[in-house]
Amino acid sequence: MDNLISLVNKIQRACTALGDHGDESALPTLWDSLPAIAVVGGQSSGKSSVLESIVGKDFLPRGAGIVTRRPLVLQLHRIDEGREYAEFMHLPRKKFTDFAILLLCVAAVRKEISDETDRETGRTKQISTVPIHLSIYSPNVVNLTLIDLPGLTKVAIDGQPESIVQDIDNMVRSYIEKPNCIILAISPANQDLATSDAIKISREVDPKGERTFGVLTKIDLMDKGTDAVDILEGKSYKLQFPWIGVVNRSQADINKSVDMIAARRREREYFQQSPEYRHLAQRMGSEHLGKMLSKHLEQVIKSRIPGLQSLINKTILELEAELSRLGKPVATDAGGKLYMIMEICRSFDQIFKECLDGIRSGGDKIYSVFDNQLPAALKRLQFDKQLSLDNVRKLITEADGYQPHLIAPEQGYRRLIESTVVTIRGPAEAAVDAVHAILKELVQKSISETMASTSVELKQYPTLRVEVSNAAIESLERMREESRKATLQLVDMECCYLTVEFFRKLPQDIEKGGNPTHSIFERYNDSYLRRIGSNVLSYVNMVCASLRNSIPKSVVYCQVREAKRCLLDHFFAELGRKEKNQLSSLLDEDPAVMQRRTNIAKRLELYRSAQTEIDAVAWAK
Numbered sequence: 001m002d003n004l005i006s007l008v009n010k011i012q013r014a015c016t017a018l019g020d021h022g023d024e025s026a027l028p029t030l031w032d033s034l035p036a037i038a039v040v041g042g043q044s045s046g047k048s049s050v051l052e053s054i055v056g057k058d059f060l061p062r063g064a065g066i067v068t069r070r071p072l073v074l075q076l077h078r079i080d081e082g083r084e085y086a087e088f089m090h091l092p093r094k095k096f097t098d099f100a101i102l103l104l105c106v107a108a109v110r111k112e113i114s115d116e117t118d119r120e121t122g123r124t125k126q127i128s129t130v131p132i133h134l135s136i137y138s139p140n141v142v143n144l145t146l147i148d149l150p151g152l153t154k155v156a157i158d159g160q161p162e163s164i165v166q167d168i169d170n171m172v173r174s175y176i177e178k179p180n181c182i183i184l185a186i187s188p189a190n191q192d193l194a195t196s197d198a199i200k201i202s203r204e205v206d207p208k209g210e211r212t213f214g215v216l217t218k219i220d221l222m223d224k225g226t227d228a229v230d231i232l233e234g235k236s237y238k239l240q241f242p243w244i245g246v247v248n249r250s251q252a253d254i255n256k257s258v259d260m261i262a263a264r265r266r267e268r269e270y271f272q273q274s275p276e277y278r279h280l281a282q283r284m285g286s287e288h289l290g291k292m293l294s295k296h297l298e299q300v301i302k303s304r305i306p307g308l309q310s311l312i313n314k315t316i317l318e319l320e321a322e323l324s325r326l327g328k329p330v331a332t333d334a335g336g337k338l339y340m341i342m343e344i345c346r347s348f349d350q351i352f353k354e355c356l357d358g359i360r361s362g363g364d365k366i367y368s369v370f371d372n373q374l375p376a377a378l379k380r381l382q383f384d385k386q387l388s389l390d391n392v393r394k395l396i397t398e399a400d401g402y403q404p405h406l407i408a409p410e411q412g413y414r415r416l417i418e419s420t421v422v423t424i425r426g427p428a429e430a431a432v433d434a435v436h437a438i439l440k441e442l443v444q445k446s447i448s449e450t451m452a453s454t455s456v457e458l459k460q461y462p463t464l465r466v467e468v469s470n471a472a473i474e475s476l477e478r479m480r481e482e483s484r485k486a487t488l489q490l491v492d493m494e495c496c497y498l499t500v501e502f503f504r505k506l507p508q509d510i511e512k513g514g515n516p517t518h519s520i521f522e523r524y525n526d527s528y529l530r531r532i533g534s535n536v537l538s539y540v541n542m543v544c545a546s547l548r549n550s551i552p553k554s555v556v557y558c559q560v561r562e563a564k565r566c567l568l569d570h571f572f573a574e575l576g577r578k579e580k581n582q583l584s585s586l587l588d589e590d591p592a593v594m595q596r597r598t599n600i601a602k603r604l605e606l607y608r609s610a611q612t613e614i615d616a617v618a619w620a621k
Contacts, residue, residue: 004301005143005294007617008034009075009135011610012145013089016073016133018606019599027603028315030610033308035300036147037293038175041186042197043151046217049248050186051148053267053286054293056140056260059086059109060148070117071131071175072148076141084140088112089133109134127167129174142294146184149175152197169201177205180304182297183212189219189228189245193237209239213296215289216245219277220270227276232284244292245277245284305614312611319604326597327460330587334580337587341575344450344458345568348468352446353564360449362442366560369434370552377427378544383420387533389526392416396532409532413503416536418495421543428487428551435555436480439563443472460593464586471571476563483558490550494543502539 015031041047048060048068055076061068086096086109096109113132120128127150149172156164176183183206185198193199202212214237219228230236232243247267249260264287271281282288331337355362396412447469451459458465575583 003617004298004305005145006077007613008036008301009077009145010613012036012073012075013133013135014606014609016089016131018602020603020606027599028319028607030312030315030603030606032178033180033304033311035180035182035297035304036145036175037182037184037297038147038149038172039184039186040149040172040176040198040202041151043153045151045186045188045196045198046246046248047148047151047186050184050215050217050246050286050289051146053246053248053260053264054141054144054146054290055136056138056264057106057136058260059106059113059136061110061114068148068150069121069127070150071129071171072113073131073133074146074148075133075135076144076146077135077137078141078143079137079139081139082137084136084138087135087137088116089135090116126161127164127171129171142290144290144294144297146293147175152201154197172201173205176202179211180300181211182293182300184215184293185212186215186217188221189216189231190221190223193231199237209241212239213241213293214239214243216243217248219245220247229276229280232277232280241296242283244289245271245280246286246289247271248286309611309614312607312614316604316607316611319600319607323597323600323604326593326600329594329597330584330589334583337580337583338575338578341464341583341586342572344461344464345468345571348446348450348458349568351449352442352472352567355442355446356560356564362438362445365438365441366435366556369431369438370555373434374427374431374551375548377430378424378548381423381427381544383423383537383540387416387420387537389529389533392529392533392536395419396529413532413536414498416532417498417539420536420540421491421495424494424544424547425488425491428491428547429484431551432480432483432487432555432559435483435559436476439476439559440473443469443476460589461587462590463588467586468568468571471574472567475567475570476559479559479562482562483555486558487551487554490547490554494547498539499542502542503535506535 011030011034015034020027020029020031039047039051051074052058052060055074060072083097088094091112096112113134116132117128120130131147150168152168152172153165156162161167175181183202185196185202187193187196187198199214203209206212214231216228216231222228228245232245234243247270249263264285267285268281268287271277271284277284283292328340331340351360354360356366357363392412395415396409398412398415447458447465451465458468578586
């Protein structure tokens, strides 16, 4: 069972080391879930004397006004043998040894508490919620953890800020409001219990008294003819647990450094020999208080372990998920930064390729350009206007020049075909631009999906995101220009070299097409010209059918294939020439995100450590 308190001691120390003081709403807190005993009392209530009596050492700072200005987590570790010593968590390599016999050691501990308080708050009267951890190892203590809180006060004095009264009240409440906190309410017997600061505040947070232990101090200082029997028997103010009375050293004893063992002996004798308290003597005194608190704390911890395990496991999963969403921290060296940028770019590039290959959506829009948009644009070309009777007559006549053709108007045919086929450049160029627009959309889509990636997040680095986007768009622009040249060349090829075989297969009907022996005016009759227009239209339709198949091949080869192959090659080449500071500018993560990642990593370390500690401890079922 002793292992349970040691377990909580270790986890509490880890909480403080990793920044969990139970006061950060933005992060899950393990501190709030750990059972703890908080010592609450007003100034001059005897709170410090009670703690020192339980420990058996005079180690707490004393003085006028508010002496305790930070929570002191006091962890008592019972050892079987060896010398007593004290150890602060913020001084892990320093042991305050000979704790039992040297007054200098006790004074050094007291001074270190004061100095560490000043380091956190400055040499002012301000308070801080960051706890000090002090562990005391001794064969004369019980396993126990107590949290000493600043004494409650009603007025600000001695240069204290006006807010000090409320600040202390808020700090005390932040501890004792938690359902896992056991309240040790210290009240002086020589004052009316109705005015007790400790009872007042504990009643507000624990109205049924289910978590409150009442401790009555200064019983020996009550007015003659009065006693505290009604309070100690629970008649004046009833709690779930019996009240415990203690008799601490007087100020004169403290000034004379009266031995704590002697003080405990006198305390036992007081209760045993006082007629009023003799029947209560067995459950009175600081020794009984320490043992009772230790036993109760063990029982509470044991009951909380299953729920604590469940909470830790659940929180670990949540923290891991958030840490994954936040992404990896920025590397410190140039090589690490370059590798990180390359990894992010590869992730983006892979997603972009998956969009084109159909693994992700988006690439099908390119096929739609070839299957719908291009054929529709070709059909909309006004070949009828180009091959109207008047236009055919005009081009045929102009092509003959001063000497009419002899058998067939070859030059007229060429001019008609060239002037008609050249109009296909428009749909061809439109196909190039349409695919370019789709590729740009896929770049932005891939960037968005990379930002949502669980492994690498481009979202972390806005400058890199813009640079990658710009580099990809610039590459697509270069590819579009190459594609435009290659695709328009296909159309130009059809204009500059005609397929002779097509015309050789046409029926040679001289009577219908014109007789070379006729005059020029007779040969250019409407029937003849219509025949020429019909032949040209048939040829152009054949060319359209061919280009409908070859234009997509050109576009895919020059744009889609190249985008898959080397979209960021130019960007990668530029990266290799950048200095460390230039790489750092690309990884300009939001400072708030960086801080959040650091905080989450620390908190995750805490929960994993707690998980390991709990799994290593066996407790009674």
